[in-house]
Amino acid sequence: MSEVVLRGIRKSFGNIEILHGIDLDIKDGEFVVFVGPSGCGKSTLLRAIAGLEDITSGELFIGGKHCNDIPPSKRGVAMVFQSYALYPHMTVAENMAFGLKLAGMDKHQMKEAVDRAAKILRIEPLMERKPKELSGGQRQRVAIGRAIVRKPEVFLFDEPLSNLDAALRVQMRIEITKLHRDLSSTMIYVTHDQVEAMTLADRIVVLSYGNVEQVGSPLELYHHPRNLFVAGFIGSPKMNFIEGKLVAASDESATVQLADGSMIVTAVDAREGVPGAKVTVGIRPEHWAFDTSGNTLSGEVIAVEHLGEATMLYLQAQGALEPLVVRADATHDAKVGEKISVHLPPGRCYLFNEAGAAFRRVKTE
Ligand SMILES: Nc1ncnc2c1ncn2[C@@H]1O[C@H](COP(=O)(O)OP(=O)(O)OP(=O)(O)O)[C@@H](O)[C@H]1O
Ligand SMILES: [Mg+2]
Known part of the structure; x- marks a missing residue:
């Protein structure tokens, strides 16, 4: 042994x-x-x-x-x-x-x-x-x-x-x-x-x-x-983090107001969350979506990388600590300078309290 x-x-x-x-x-x-x-x-x-x-x-x-x-x-x-x-x-x-x-x-x-x-x-x-x-x-x-x-x-x-x-x-x-x-x-x-x-x-x-x-x-x-x-360390490119304020919390979802005023719903158990508290929403580059309206975030495209199998978009958005990284289809045709909206599927979102501890995710879409 x-x-x-x-x-x-x-x-x-x-x-x-x-x-x-x-x-x-x-x-x-x-x-x-x-x-x-x-x-x-x-x-x-x-x-x-x-x-x-x-x-x-x-x-x-x-x-x-x-x-x-x-x-x-x-x-x-x-x-x-x-x-x-x-x-x-x-x-x-x-x-x-x-x-x-x-x-x-x-x-x-x-x-x-x-x-x-x-x-x-x-x-x-x-x-x-x-x-x-x-x-x-x-x-x-x-x-x-x-x-x-x-x-x-x-x-x-x-x-x-x-x-x-x-x-x-x-x-x-x-x-x-x-x-x-x-x-x-x-x-x-x-x-x-x-x-x-x-x-x-x-x-x-x-x-x-x-x-x-x-x-x-x-x-x-x-x-x-x-x-x-750990969220930022595991995964490459790393998870995107966007700061916001908790406005509503339950055992299966939390609604967060971002800096630009948009409201984002995340599927987490937020019973312990205090409305009004500072929180951070996390989403991985591979988990954004384009085809759904609502639960979206807008940003300006500041760089586009065509990798062959995928296209990486870099967005400047209010409240994001660093440019947001979005992994899109290889055929995505966004141009630098364009303003686009990206959807955050609630089940793909992570949420962290002010001390950095994660709320438990209730589903993983
Ligand atoms: N012999 C030593 N004397 C003094 N400090 C040391 C000694 N060996 C390592 N350290 C310090 O201990 C810390 C941890 O070093 P360590 O080599 O274990 O890091 P690591 O995680 O392996 O980093 P890396 O990924 O760069 O290899 C560092 O701050 C390093 O400067
Ligand atoms: Mg080492």
């Missing part, structure tokens, strides 16, 4: 606290992805699990074993970093075997472990090459191979694909999914890439300033973000 349990993990560098008490239960065989803005503590948390950083306070258990004081090599974890850091003078096979050799494994067992990993990663024909004779994706596979040979119970990945080009990332993402299926080890993966997070994760952990904001399946986070931070 290789579940990973974090209880009140705190980490300070000098007198600056970076992690403020992280609680997390990662199940055996689960694929968990950490996301969050740069500097929020993702790598620090991963390194603390690996044992590469001491924990200031709190408790860490791996496979039921209290690990705070266990050295990294005895924790049953292997970490794959963003920079592959392969030894340039060694062949692929030697690079993969290096850690095992240091650990004193006999030659026969070592070869068996390396061959098995090479087969899983489909790098058998590359075994006698030096790192400089490999592509980025192949090097990253060797770095993963170096982790696999150690037969860890838990794999830790810190942005392993961020040095690769877009096509290779897609290919490696699929490889990692397959690897998880084949090895069924627990995997903890840090990424900045929304698509990687959404497609790889059983559960995503959203971090901000060393705190956990929300933990949930990718679709839970997409449909039911707990607060403005």
Whole structure:
């Protein structure tokens, strides 16, 4: 069993606290992805699990074993970093075997472990090459191979694909999914890439300033973000936010007056909302509609991007904190400078109170 349990993990560098008490239960065989803005503590948390950083306070258990004081090599974890850091003078096979050799494994067992990993990663024909004779994706596979040979119970990945080009990332993402299926080890993966997070994760952990904001399946986070931070972080392009004032509230809808005077109905349980209070309406770029009247917002088109499969419109509207992003059909023919109205389907809207907490959505159209 290789579940990973974090209880009140705190980490300070000098007198600056970076992690403020992280609680997390990662199940055996689960694929968990950490996301969050740069500097929020993702790598620090991963390194603390690996044992590469001491924990200031709190408790860490791996496979039921209290690990705070266990050295990294005895924790049953292997970490794959963003920079592959392969030894340039060694062949692929030697690079993969290096850690095992240091650990004193006999030659026969070592070869068996390396061959098995090479087969899983489909790098058998590359075994006698030096790192400089490999592509980025192949090097990253060797770095993963170096982790696999150690037969860890838990794999830790810190942005392993961020040095690769877009096509290779897609290919490696699929490889990692397959690897998880084949090895069924627990995997903890840090990424900045929304698509990687959404497609790889059983559960995503959203971090901000060393705190956990929300933990949930990718679709839970997409449909039911707990607060403005998570709502703005999950989804790309990000959710649009429009400030307004709550004018009517019930257990199945809330009516919000926007800065331009327009009234927007949202399908949320707003029993706790106070009429007159400041609120924020959220709607994702992919959820606006054009063919319905009412519940609309007007804005001036300030930019149009034709992506081939869709057209992205950027609108300047009163009350919107940033230009609104609207994903429209590929054939949409709006022109810069034009004033247009866009419809907000009530069931597609999110609503947040002044403190940023989300009202529960009562349906998702
Ligand atoms: N060894 C260190 N000494 C002092 N401060 C550190 C050290 N390592 C990290 N920090 C600080 O801790 C904070 C969290 O860093 P961390 O590397 O965990 O962020 P991250 O979420 O991985 O960011 P990124 O997405 O940019 O990789 C940052 O403010 C960083 O400056
Ligand atoms: Mg990092």
